Amino acid sequence: MKASMDKIVNLCKSRGFIFPGSEIYGGLANSWDYGPLGVQMKNNIKAAWWKKFVQQNPYNVGLDCAILMNPTVWQASGHLGGFSDPLMDCKSCKSRHRADDLIEAYMKKHGCEENLSAWSNEDFEKYISEHKIPCPICGKSDFTPIRKFNLMFKTFQGVTEDSSSTVYLRPETAQGIFVNFKNVQRSTRKRVPFGIAQIGKSFRNEITPGNFIFRVREFEQMELEFFCKPGTDLEWFAYWKDFCKNWLLEIGIKEENLKLRDHDKEELCFYSKATTDFEFKFPFGWGELWGIADRTDYDLSQHAKFSGKDMSYLDPITNEKYIPYVIEPSLGVERLMLAYLCNAYDEQTLENGETRVVMHFHPAISPYKVAILPLQKNMGDKAREIYQNLSQHFMCDYDEAGSIGKRYRRQDEIGTPFCVTIDFDTLEDDTVTVRERDSMQQIRIKTSELAAYISKFVNI
């Protein structure tokens, strides 16, 4: 693979796709700011997803929920409580362990197994010190107190930092969809099966983020929750798996960079009946890109239980009443963008021995669609006129600095699919040369036909 993380990171920074966050203050680990090209590309990715999953899809509708939610939502979903792992370090050898794992292993060995789910951290610590449970690495029993790693960001609603007003930043957008299931169904008169799509920020206090924008603490999700009748769920699971894969191929992800992996039983989350990961071949190895899960009726049932509201669906034709099953394709915007950058990266050696870096973006995703390049600076007036006209339709770049070859290179590097050059003839007969990025082929075209010509490629 020609792309390496270093090259991608450097290109992103030097060309204005992605900058390190808070850089002038020395940065903030794993935070990233999206520059002029980055935000454009990110918006294009989101727009393409929305178009495919909402605009063009007869089943689905959109939604945009608040990031802050009633904390009970997170009790119902299981994010509070269940997912803060009780971790302790061995003071002697500095290794880290889960207290419940240590105790479970100890109990298993001594044949006295118990259900630990109701135990508090104090219970864990007491049991470990009373039974002098040894560190599996060094054998000593000298642990730090338990530290809780809650993966949710906490903040305070209201001006006093008092615990009664604690709220959380959502760790996934899905719950906002579940709590609005009835609202959306009623107001749109949708019948099951139907889906609700949402794009929005989520926050997770990952202990180990990294790999550029692959894993970050603040990220944007594109999620679909598709509600269907129990029993039809596996059919729909297969349907969305295909649908998602086709979309990735459509926007230009190469099939050889993609791998579908089904979770086996042990790996499945407690609420999930089936999960398939789309993995992408990143320069650092295969990494999860898109997770598709059969969440069963777990979420709606939990919300019914905790809220006391009926979350079931009454089929108006058969009069059957049931809690729908949910198929969830969940995709991270930044992660897809990183995959997309790696997927598009190419270095080519030209006939003259020079190399060019080319980003092979689909025209719908590339930040700029067209660059306007006057061959000489004294053609600037005409060129700016063309720029003004094309800007009505597309994101355009304008560049009159340096040789024409150099300007082509600059556009190749940021993946601009078309370059329009203005020359002497343009001033005479109003035609321009359009140069295509991947083939480097040139065609001559009337300026009046430019917008229509380029539109054909830009629309997915």
Add this chain to the structure above:
RNA sequence: GCGAGAGUGGCCUAAUGGUAUGGCAUCAGCUUCCCAAGCUGAGGGUUGCGGGUUCGAGCCCCGUCUCUCGCUCCA
């Protein structure tokens, strides 16, 4: 949180304790009618921050901040 490593213009890089190099990139001018050409010139750094040793610190010492890599975790 622990362990290790690293911080010199936008990027890369040089500097036995002695005036902070050079390249790329950027900008201006000349030249140039289609794929990183050339020439001339310009701007940009108190070496992450604070202190100490010294006649003198990018370099040595202490502290601090930040980043990177590994470990534990990832609904």
